[in-house]
Amino acid sequence: MQKSLHIDPGKCTGCRQCEMACSYEHTGTFNTSDSRIKIFEFHHEGRNVPYTCTQCAEAWCLNACPVEAIKVDVLTGAKVVSESVCVGCKVCTIACPFGTINYKQETGKVQKCDLCGGDPACARECPTGAITFVDADWTGLERMRQWAQKTDTQAQV
């Protein structure tokens, strides 16, 4: 069974623990610039929104890559960049409709979310449950449950 990152922006406080956790997991450094997940603040709406790769089933980045540097991790379903193969051409950054694969000046390669091999640090460290890692078939489960709770039908006696 595969799992997906599930994001509930309504719960995000903008604390950046996810960005720190992501950078620490991948680089051993606390550096939000190295994070594959980003928080966007819409100040005048009072909203913070975490955003990262959704691991498209048919991934634009993977299909666009001319050197087949992006492969599917069969265990997690993540689309993973192989740094040793990537030539830094950035075609994938043009192909991705969501902007969630990005070029890094320091490495000369692209980077994106790889689901941390199946235990995403961002979800682990999020203090409010705005980022969770749930059954990929049931990302809507919690929202369904909330609406289900609002139905006022009583069980028939």
Add this chain to the structure above:
Amino acid sequence: MALARKLLRVNLTKGTCVEEPVNQDWVRQFLGQRGLATKYLASEIDPKIDALSPENKLIFTVGPLTGTMAATGGRYSVVTKGPLTNAIACGNSGGYFGNELRSAGWDMVIFEGRSPTPVYLFVENEKAQLLPADEFWGKSVWETEGGLKRKHQDPQIRVSCIGRAGENQVLFAGIVNDLHRAAGRSGVGAVMGSKNLKAFAVRGTMGVSSIADPKAFMAAVKAGKKVLADNPVTGQGLPKYGTQVLMNVINEMGASPTRNHQDVQFEGARKISGEAMHEKRETDGKTHLVTNQACFGCTIACGRISRIDETHFSVNTKPEYWGASGGLEYEAAWAFGNANGIDDLEALQYCNLLCNEEGFDPISFGATVGAVMELYELGVITKEEIGFEAPFGSAEALCKLAELTARGEGFGKILGQGSKRLCEKYGRPDLSMTVKGQEFPAYDGRALQGMGLAYATSNRGACHLRGYMVSPEVLGIPVKLDPQATEGKPEMLKAFQDATAVVDSTGLCLFTTFAWNLNDIQPQIQAACEGDWSMESLLAMGERIWNLEREFNLAAGITGKDDTLPPRLLNEPCKTGPQAGMVAQLGKMLPEYYQLRGWNAEGVPTSETRTRLGL
């Protein structure tokens, strides 16, 4: 050491930016942020200088846990000599600026001299430039932040800057970052303005990689986060109500200074409380509060984001204020509200927005308005002088006074000098509710004896963030103390003052201490930093910092005689509530406090104390 070990010295007179190593002997004695910057300031300036002269220096500084995953590890401080108090000034702020500065690789930036023309400092990692700020001078904090991001075509730049209040050298002007977080008190913004320094913009992409023991650090951080999450104050009260959780609590305790400290309970408190911010308005059916917001790295998230009522008289023709923005914290709500007998939540929020937009301290502003309103009611200040009627309870007067102060126009010029100078000007210094020139925050020093002592002895004038005796006297943290008792207060206060100096030197937020004590913080520092950071060494460091600040103030000409409270607090008893009849019994506590501190009867550290602390 977890710090990057380099500082940037910016000479505004010459227009130079020079890198220097950080003095490692001082790091071992003072750790970082408040402690270390105070050591630099005390070593580099004559404490007697005019705070607004080019001889003063302005230091921006982070702590060893700033920019790390430690919960609340995003703080920075601004340290200088304060023009409001002529004492040491140290403003501490959250938001995201502190992390950005740390991520750019700098532990400290020291501004010295005065630029001949308006400038801003732009730091991109190791590259630092002073650039012309003519296009931003005369602009608000909000316009400046937006303008800098547009100019450099980089929305990820973080900006700390002054608004028109700092430019006009309002003596309680603050420095604002991320639109609504501020190094707010003692007039640090006026110092920035006096240097013709409009803004400090920074983009840091290097991160923090020098944690001494990463594995131990992550374990300590995880344990700390759990304590915060499980604690009812940091886990529930603060996220839901913010610091405004205190409005009704303090008022019911009879400890809420009202109408310039004439009363200790405000009949309108409920209407401006954290609870009221959750209630739907009659006008538009919306709640005042939109959401809570965290600063960088914070797992508490006490910040308030509010939306003002568009139909309110203060903003009904000003759509620029209609969006959500930084909302009322307890101190601001109290200072605009209780201090002036005003229960109009929307008017308070308008003043709060002006404070953020133009960069001035809501506590000192609101408390000074309290003095104005009392003097107005006494007939000492007339309607003609102010330009309009200004009795207690007038939300209209409050809003107009905020506008005049922000713009430095008319009566706002006098108000912008603060309560002490204003009351002296009108021949009633007794009505200034200040210590060492700085206005009281939101707790009455008669109702809470320990807070009275804390105010009298605070190194930056009246302040709740230098020894928060509200914790034991109201909240029972870490133990419940009788607010009316004087016994045991000097000892507890000393411990709080020293521990607070430690927290302010780490990069962490003081609010963690609603749940944490130093035992929770020590493992995080020890794992992050090389060297000995045992409890013993940290406690000694806190005491060292406190005494260093004290010595700075003594050298500036502030003496033990200034460790006092206004006559109203010493002589006029609380009229109502559980503390009715109480006055501040400072004389019963101060000698014991001096003795515990190792100071002589004049409040001067003895040579034994100085030697013991390595000063």
